[in-house]
Amino acid sequence: MTATHGTTTRTAAAHERVEVTLTVNGTPRTASVAPRRLLSDFLRHDLEMTGTHVGCEHGVCGACTVLLDGAPIRSCLTFAISVDGRELTTVEGLAADDGTLHPVQQAFRDHHGLQCGFCTPGFVMSACGFLAENPDPDEDQIREGMAGNLCRCTGYAGILDAVKQAAGAFAGSATHPCEQHRVDADATDGHDREA
Amino acid sequence: MKPSAFAYHAPHSLEAALDTLAELGEDGKVLAGGQSLVPLLNMRLAAPAALVDLARIDGLDTVEVTDREVRVDARVTHERLRTHVAATDAIPLLREALDWVAHPVIRNRGTALGSIVHADPAGELPAVLALLGGHVELASAPGRRTATADDYLVGPLESDTRPGELATAVVFPRPEPGTGSAFDELARRHGDYALAGVGVTVTLDDDRKVRRADAAFIGVGATPIQVPLTDALAGQASDALEPDDAIDLARSTIDPEDDIHATARYRRHLAGVLLGRALQTAAARAAAGGTA
Numbered sequence A: 001m002t003a004t005h006g007t008t009t010r011t012a013a014a015h016e017r018v019e020v021t022l023t024v025n026g027t028p029r030t031a032s033v034a035p036r037r038l039l040s041d042f043l044r045h046d047l048e049m050t051g052t053h054v055g056c057e058h059g060v061c062g063a064c065t066v067l068l069d070g071a072p073i074r075s076c077l078t079f080a081i082s083v084d085g086r087e088l089t090t091v092e093g094l095a096a097d098d099g100t101l102h103p104v105q106q107a108f109r110d111h112h113g114l115q116c117g118f119c120t121p122g123f124v125m126s127a128c129g130f131l132a133e134n135p136d137p138d139e140d141q142i143r144e145g146m147a148g149n150l151c152r153c154t155g156y157a158g159i160l161d162a163v164k165q166a167a168g169a170f171a172g173s174a175t176h177p178c179e180q181h182r183v184d185a186d187a188t189d190g191h192d193r194e195a
Numbered sequence B: 001m002k003p004s005a006f007a008y009h010a011p012h013s014l015e016a017a018l019d020t021l022a023e024l025g026e027d028g029k030v031l032a033g034g035q036s037l038v039p040l041l042n043m044r045l046a047a048p049a050a051l052v053d054l055a056r057i058d059g060l061d062t063v064e065v066t067d068r069e070v071r072v073d074a075r076v077t078h079e080r081l082r083t084h085v086a087a088t089d090a091i092p093l094l095r096e097a098l099d100w101v102a103h104p105v106i107r108n109r110g111t112a113l114g115s116i117v118h119a120d121p122a123g124e125l126p127a128v129l130a131l132l133g134g135h136v137e138l139a140s141a142p143g144r145r146t147a148t149a150d151d152y153l154v155g156p157l158e159s160d161t162r163p164g165e166l167a168t169a170v171v172f173p174r175p176e177p178g179t180g181s182a183f184d185e186l187a188r189r190h191g192d193y194a195l196a197g198v199g200v201t202v203t204l205d206d207d208r209k210v211r212r213a214d215a216a217f218i219g220v221g222a223t224p225i226q227v228p229l230t231d232a233l234a235g236q237a238s239d240a241l242e243p244d245d246a247i248d249l250a251r252s253t254i255d256p257e258d259d260i261h262a263t264a265r266y267r268r269h270l271a272g273v274l275l276g277r278a279l280q281t282a283a284a285r286a287a288a289g290g291t292a
């Protein structure tokens, strides 16, 4: 492999394993993978972070949605090597360190926005990205914003209610929809963490 | 559902990319946003020996708006173009069409130009390009060329992109003053490819009568189907449009097929209904000052 960034073309042979480093939920994580490694599999197999789910693997269901530099993307339609060096947020990065749920997660819980839970990480990440772009959405906007994710259990009503509640929760909070939730007590104990 | 192995190249410049593509020839495939290519790779409907990723190219990421046109480079995503105020003020049809392109999450990575290269017959942007009479700019190691929408969009999932070539930009001409436009479609789920859809432009004269009208349909033929409607509508007042002749003409021109989602008959009917609505909207917009 030639150098990674800057003015040099990066190349890798078909079966060559190359080092890919991503900042995942604030922590740099590295693994050696072949070019064909999907970002979804990089997370699940190489980093053993199985919060990101894989349903259809062709972009239709949304279960694999993660945030790339804050914007939601399909991890099953992205190669890990393509996004080497960038920042990811996965569902594991949302709850506070003490386990307190992120407002989007709490809203899904409050409104029964999940049953089997398979689709949930994708919906939660899509909702985070959606609310960052649309802080005060009406119901049509919520429907359209969530239309890229499929759920085979809930019938969607609870999910839409959850996104609505979450929008309200952010309106009065300092938490950015795409960042890890921080509990107030945290801020006072002098333990300063990158959100 | 995993892609077969491929060699990977992420060139840092356009020149390096063209050299790499020239070396690879038939073996090389361009990777832009991956939102159409990666599904094909995952399903093993395509298995190129090598991918040339545009992700690390320095440049190719500008949207340029002039008096005459909007020029969009290869690395510009759907979402960036959709939210580009100067570009969508210059050609409001771009924004309306892009609202229909896939889901927000897909638009975050998929490129506008990539959807034209991909040439899905239900894709919105190929139809906009055809309707506005735009063109694609292509580069290869030996040189550069441009291709008009009509020459470039040759069939379903087939554009005239040759081995070793990189599409560098797409150029959408601005419609003449006094023109209103509209895009309407129906999909099973908002953001999915349309069952049928249509983009239209209507240009009025000083008396607010139709001087020129055009439509381009998606999902009802191998490529965007263009239907010139000036003969069917010329001279009609913008606030009393009678689109029946235009609808009949369109229904007899398009060539829809049956598939799992809808019958050809339904698609033909739907295309006419959408056309009627889009024409009314475009004429009203033209009368309200022209969206140009």
Ligand SMILES: Cc1cc2nc3c(=O)[nH]c(=O)nc-3n(C[C@H](O)[C@H](O)[C@H](O)COP(=O)(O)OP(=O)(O)OC[C@H]3O[C@@H](n4cnc5c(N)ncnc54)[C@H](O)[C@@H]3O)c2cc1C
Binding pocket: A058, A059, A060, B029, B030, B031, B032, B033, B034, B035, B036, B037, B038, B039, B074, B100, B101, B102, B103, B106, B109, B110, B111, B112, B113, B114, B115, B116, B117, B118, B120, B122, B123, B124, B125, B161, B165, B166, B167, B168, B191, B192, B193, B194
């Ligand atoms: C669930 C889902 C729904 C979708 N719905 C829609 C929809 O409603 N309407 C719509 O229009 N699209 C839709 N898309 C497709 C989306 O618009 C893609 O972004 C687009 O078709 C391809 O752009 P890309 O940048 O992702 O290209 P890629 O997937 O990277 O490439 C697609 C093809 O074009 C070639 N290519 C791309 N860029 C260049 C270039 N600059 N030079 C030479 N060759 C190039 C590639 O080699 C490949 O063959 C959908 C996709 C998904 C997954």
Ligand code: FES
Binding pocket: A053, A054, A055, A056, A057, A058, A059, A060, A061, A062, A063, A064, A065, A074, A075, A076, A077
């Ligand atoms: S697994 Fe990625 S969209 Fe279904």
Ligand code: FES
Binding pocket: A113, A114, A115, A116, A117, A118, A119, A120, A150, A151, A152, A153, A154
């Ligand atoms: S909760 Fe089961 S798929 Fe959504």
